[in-house]
Amino acid sequence: METYVGDTVVADVAVLTQWDKAPAAPVSAEGFGARLKQLFFGTPDSGDNGGEKERLTAFENDVKKSFETVYTVPFDTNIQKAQENGIPLPQFAPECEAACVYRKIAEQLNSQ
Numbered sequence: 001m002e003t004y005v006g007d008t009v010v011a012d013v014a015v016l017t018q019w020d021k022a023p024a025a026p027v028s029a030e031g032f033g034a035r036l037k038q039l040f041f042g043t044p045d046s047g048d049n050g051g052e053k054e055r056l057t058a059f060e061n062d063v064k065k066s067f068e069t070v071y072t073v074p075f076d077t078n079i080q081k082a083q084e085n086g087i088p089l090p091q092f093a094p095e096c097e098a099a100c101v102y103r104k105i106a107e108q109l110n111s112q
Contacts, residue, residue, distance in 0.1 A: 011067065012067060012068040012069060013067060013068065013069045013070075013071070013109070014063050014066075014067040014069070014070045014071070015070075015071045015072075015073060015105065016059075016060060016063065016070065016071070016072045016073065017073045017075075017079075018073070018074075018075040060072065071101070071105050072101075073098050073101045073102060073105075074097050074098055074101065075098075076093075076096050076097055076098035076099075078092060078093035078096040078098065078099070079098055081093070089102060090102060090103055
């Protein structure tokens with residue numbers, strides 16, 4: 001990055017995406033394709049998700065040790081749909097939860 005902008009760049013913000021609704025189960029015999037499908041489309045909530053909430057919290061806490069500010073963006077199928085249509089998420093689905101969070105992040109970063 002420094003080569004392109006001619007200055008030292010320090011990342012002080014992290015954005016964690018697809019948060020709070022991680023795939024419910026590990027890859028089964030269906031293989032790699034099934035795992036990709038889980039990652040991009042998610043799976044229906046199924047109880048504890050094998051301690052997934054605890055793992056997400058631990059990961060978020062670890063990231064907070066390295067970054068001054070950490071934002072979390074919830075999983076939303078509208079993100080992929082917007083990408084497929086080549087339209088920014090806030091324009092494609094302005095009221096979806098992820099678009100609202102991205103707007104809030106932008107507002108906070110612009111106000112600094």
